[in-house]
Amino acid sequence: FTRSDLDYIFDVAHEMREMVARVGSFDLLKGKILASLFYEPSTRTSSSFTSAMERLGGSVIPISEVRYSSVSKGESLPDTVRTLECYADVIVLRHPEIGSAALAAKYARKPIINAGDGVGEHPTQALLDLLTIVEELQQIDGLTITMLGDLKYGRTVHSLARLLSLYNVKINYVSPEILRMPAEIIAELDEKGIPQAQFNGLEATLPNTDVLYVTRVQKERFEDQAVYESVKGAFVISPETLKAAKDYMIVMHPLPRVGEITMEVDDDPRAAYFRQMEYGLYVRMALLAMVLGKA
Amino acid sequence: FTRSDLDYIFDVAHEMREMVARVGSFDLLKGKILASLFYEPSTRTSSSFTSAMERLGGSVIPISEVRYSSVSKGESLPDTVRTLECYADVIVLRHPEIGSAALAAKYARKPIINAGDGVGEHPTQALLDLLTIVEELQQIDGLTITMLGDLKYGRTVHSLARLLSLYNVKINYVSPEILRMPAEIIAELDEKGIPQAQFNGLEATLPNTDVLYVTRVQKERFEDQAVYESVKGAFVISPETLKAAKDYMIVMHPLPRVGEITMEVDDDPRAAYFRQMEYGLYVRMALLAMVLGKA
Amino acid sequence: FTRSDLDYIFDVAHEMREMVARVGSFDLLKGKILASLFYEPSTRTSSSFTSAMERLGGSVIPISEVRYSSVSKGESLPDTVRTLECYADVIVLRHPEIGSAALAAKYARKPIINAGDGVGEHPTQALLDLLTIVEELQQIDGLTITMLGDLKYGRTVHSLARLLSLYNVKINYVSPEILRMPAEIIAELDEKGIPQAQFNGLEATLPNTDVLYVTRVQKERFEDQAVYESVKGAFVISPETLKAAKDYMIVMHPLPRVGEITMEVDDDPRAAYFRQMEYGLYVRMALLAMVLGKA
Numbered sequence: 002f003t004r005s006d007l008d009y010i011f012d013v014a015h016e017m018r019e020m021v022a023r024v025g026s027f028d029l030l031k032g033k034i035l036a037s038l039f040y041e042p043s044t045r046t047s048s049s050f051t052s053a054m055e056r057l058g059g060s061v062i063p064i065s066e067v068r069y070s071s072v073s074k075g076e077s078l079p080d081t082v083r084t085l086e087c088y089a090d091v092i093v094l095r096h097p098e099i100g101s102a103a104l105a106a107k108y109a110r111k112p113i114i115n116a117g118d119g120v121g122e123h124p125t126q127a128l129l130d131l132l133t134i135v136e137e138l139q140q141i142d143g144l145t146i147t148m149l150g151d152l153k154y155g156r157t158v159h160s161l162a163r164l165l166s167l168y169n170v171k172i173n174y175v176s177p178e179i180l181r182m183p184a185e186i187i188a189e190l191d192e193k194g195i196p197q198a199q200f201n202g203l204e205a206t207l208p209n210t211d212v213l214y215v216t217r218v219q220k221e222r223f224e225d226q227a228v229y230e231s232v233k234g235a236f237v238i239s240p241e242t243l244k245a246a247k248d249y250m251i252v253m254h255p256l257p258r259v260g261e262i263t264m265e266v267d268d269d270p271r272a273a274y275f276r277q278m279e280y281g282l283y284v285r286m287a288l289l290a291m292v293l294g295k296a
Numbered sequence: 297f298t299r300s301d302l303d304y305i306f307d308v309a310h311e312m313r314e315m316v317a318r319v320g321s322f323d324l325l326k327g328k329i330l331a332s333l334f335y336e337p338s339t340r341t342s343s344s345f346t347s348a349m350e351r352l353g354g355s356v357i358p359i360s361e362v363r364y365s366s367v368s369k370g371e372s373l374p375d376t377v378r379t380l381e382c383y384a385d386v387i388v389l390r391h392p393e394i395g396s397a398a399l400a401a402k403y404a405r406k407p408i409i410n411a412g413d414g415v416g417e418h419p420t421q422a423l424l425d426l427l428t429i430v431e432e433l434q435q436i437d438g439l440t441i442t443m444l445g446d447l448k449y450g451r452t453v454h455s456l457a458r459l460l461s462l463y464n465v466k467i468n469y470v471s472p473e474i475l476r477m478p479a480e481i482i483a484e485l486d487e488k489g490i491p492q493a494q495f496n497g498l499e500a501t502l503p504n505t506d507v508l509y510v511t512r513v514q515k516e517r518f519e520d521q522a523v524y525e526s527v528k529g530a531f532v533i534s535p536e537t538l539k540a541a542k543d544y545m546i547v548m549h550p551l552p553r554v555g556e557i558t559m560e561v562d563d564d565p566r567a568a569y570f571r572q573m574e575y576g577l578y579v580r581m582a583l584l585a586m587v588l589g590k591a
Numbered sequence: 592f593t594r595s596d597l598d599y600i601f602d603v604a605h606e607m608r609e610m611v612a613r614v615g616s617f618d619l620l621k622g623k624i625l626a627s628l629f630y631e632p633s634t635r636t637s638s639s640f641t642s643a644m645e646r647l648g649g650s651v652i653p654i655s656e657v658r659y660s661s662v663s664k665g666e667s668l669p670d671t672v673r674t675l676e677c678y679a680d681v682i683v684l685r686h687p688e689i690g691s692a693a694l695a696a697k698y699a700r701k702p703i704i705n706a707g708d709g710v711g712e713h714p715t716q717a718l719l720d721l722l723t724i725v726e727e728l729q730q731i732d733g734l735t736i737t738m739l740g741d742l743k744y745g746r747t748v749h750s751l752a753r754l755l756s757l758y759n760v761k762i763n764y765v766s767p768e769i770l771r772m773p774a775e776i777i778a779e780l781d782e783k784g785i786p787q788a789q790f791n792g793l794e795a796t797l798p799n800t801d802v803l804y805v806t807r808v809q810k811e812r813f814e815d816q817a818v819y820e821s822v823k824g825a826f827v828i829s830p831e832t833l834k835a836a837k838d839y840m841i842v843m844h845p846l847p848r849v850g851e852i853t854m855e856v857d858d859d860p861r862a863a864y865f866r867q868m869e870y871g872l873y874v875r876m877a878l879l880a881m882v883l884g885k886a
Binding site: 319320321322339340343344346347350351353358551552553554559570573574576577 | 621622623624626650652653654665666667669670671673674675677678679680
């Protein structure tokens with residue numbers, strides 16, 4: 002991705018947003034069929050793609066029980082994909098193994114959209130995260146982004162950090178010691194001249210933060226539960242927390258959340274995480290239209 | 297619900313019936329998307345809503361594997377609903393816990409239709425039962441309704457009895473001793489002046505019955521299997537049984553049936569239980585059109 | 592089926608192929624609803640029917656978790672079908688028990704399409720196999736068809752052999768001793784005057800073969816693994832194998848394959864097995880249009 006690739010996607014996604022606001026659905030992809038091939042369940046992502054295709058007037062072949070099905074009877078992914086492309090115009094693939102999307106794309110004649118492959122990329126998530134910032138705060142350059150929580154295992158923050166490195170931003174990492182952002186990502190962003198800083202708590206960074214990206218700190222990551230108990234409070238966002246934040250900033254979260262942002266925050270206009278889901282729809286509409294040559 | 301609410305629903309449902317008979321499907325809800333969120337499987341209900349939405353020209357996001365999916369990864373129902381309403385225009389919810397639909401509706405900005413929540417209400421079933429009576433017998437006032445079988449645990453007969461209390465009807469309850477209609481429901485209808493009577497067998501009541509509503513007497517409800525064996529015959533409807541019934545009456549059943557109405561009855565014009573399924577379609581079409589502001 | 596039945600289906604399927612090539616999808620079945628009722632999973636077949644219905648502008652009610660669902664709560668197949676036909680215009684049925692499709696059709700008012708019932712027929716597979724030959728080689732009369740692999744348990748080769756007996760063809764059977772084509776099928780074709788011959792290997796027959804139909808030889812079929820090891824090489828198709836074949840011939844396979852045709856063969860223009868999947872789409876489009884009175 003270059004910045005101009007991203008700009009183009011965000012422009013199309015913004016148009017999609019306006020069309021949905023104006024007419025709900027329209028017939029840009031009427032007659033087109035999406036095969037939604039999920040080797041592992043992800044209701045959020047598959048629902049979002051289904052909605053995107055339907056709002057564009059297209060149809061969906063949902064394939065979500067792959068484990069039990071004859072398709073999986075030892076059949077290779079390339080064969081499954083070459084079968085499905087007989088029936089569909091585009092395939093969205095979610096697969097537990099890293100590199101699956103690239104493998105599928107190598108053999109397919111029709112476009113493959115990667116909806117996550119194992120610990121590999123989950124590109125539509127990173128795109129919707131970035132679109133959220135653009136739509137909510139108008140631009141990315143000049144912003145201070147603070148990532149909070151589990152920065153070690155959280156795939157979304159890794160992808161987001163990489164994409165952000167295309168822009169002129171500052172990034173703060175706030176996490177427990179044992180869940181720090183991986184050194185290789187920090188090095189990668191260093192090389193691109195992105196100012197980065199690490200913290201154990203939000204206090205110092207929140208007042209300057211434009212985007213607070215929250216992820217969950219899972220109990221299971223801690224060998225010593227006493228350590229978990231001692232740190233967990235620092236990674237929960239409540240209305241109290243937000244008193245120290247700017248008025249014009251946003252709180253993001255990839256969802257699902259389980260307590261790391263209290264429900265009282267939901268009514269705060271800065272709580273952008275449900276709007277973030279909606280931007281996911283527009284990004285997926287944009288991608289579908291683009292790969293099918295309609296944008 | 298008031299009688300005039302019901303009248304309105306039944307009028308719209310009747311129109312839906314006529315439109316389906318005339319054109320099959322039409323584009324009243326073209327471009328609208330229904331998220332069909334089933335936390336427990338119910339093929340009959342979900343198929344009926346899917347068909348209703350499709351016959352109105354709309355689309356469906358089917359979400360039926362909630363247990364295995366990331367949506368359920370500890371996510372609260374309000375969060376799931378607020379995510380889905382980013383993708384859909386209306387949500388149909390089936391959930392095992394009582395009160396779920398009300399909880400979901402409290403947090404949602406988009407309409408929620410309750411397709412059953414545990415031992416709570418299953419309002420579309422009661423509506424389709426009532427519509428069946430209206431469509432088959434023209435009116436409800438003046439009728440004698442006889443409910444047969446398991447009246448203690450059968451959720452459908454409870455809801456139906458309550459709705460019937462808005463009308464000028466007589467209700468007979470025919471059940472084994474241990475599966476009587478609950479006292480609080482009888483008291484509730486008593487207060488509204490509905491004449492009710494209890495019986496152990498059909499003989500005395502069938503000749504005066506306009507609507508015979510059959511439910512299954514499950515073996516598992518009986519501690520003493522000898523008691524079950526001694527009563528079960530009294531709760532099976534056969535062509536022989538119907539000889540004592542009026543010519544102009546209907547036999548209803550919420551389905552599935554497992555022997556409590558013999559297959560020989562199916563060819564009798566009074567057997568209304570499959571038509572009842574069809575009325576379910578019209579009720580659901582009416583509800584979808586109404587909540588989306590199109591009726 | 593008579594030859595003229597088949598000719599008609601193939602003509603309609605050919606038209607479908609041309610329409611899909613020209614416009615992708617069209618509105619022949621707009622407003623029509625297909626209930627896709629799969630009592631056992633078969634992603635390939637259900638996806639193909641879903642695509643067929645969607646390319647014709649119709650909608651689908653997918654019902655694939657029948658085991659867990661209330662429909663299966665002891666409900667009989669006729670009752671399930673009579674419920675679904677309240678919601679749909681046509682039902683595609685896949686069921687593990689032989690005779691299910693006939694049973695369903697007996698009780699249904701709407702058309703039932705058999706998508707396989709146990710060891711019974713799987714008629715759409717046989718039709719798509721035959722269509723593949725017609726579309727790829729222009730005609731069936733005069734051809735030599737060689738069936739390779741497991742001819743004893745392979746349902747597809749049995750159905751195909753029976754349909755081929757309507758034409759003026761030669762059939763060769765190449766299989767391990769223990770996986771021969773059943774004697775009753777050979778007798779059936781003998782009576783119709785079809786020349787048939789059995790072989791242990793491809794060498795003698797491949798140079799004269801117009802259609803090579805490959806099926807998998809499963810290890811599990813062999814009690815003595817040494818026998819399996821000694822024969823398996825003879826039933827794998829590689830580019831080397833095809834050197835002895837005609838230039839103008841096709842290799843077919845019902846898929847999924849697991850090694851019995853090497854991936855290197857895929858780029859050979861004679862490899863017709865993925866195109867075969869595509870013909871499956873056209874056959875199913877043709878059948879749907881025909882049973883709904885639109886072809």
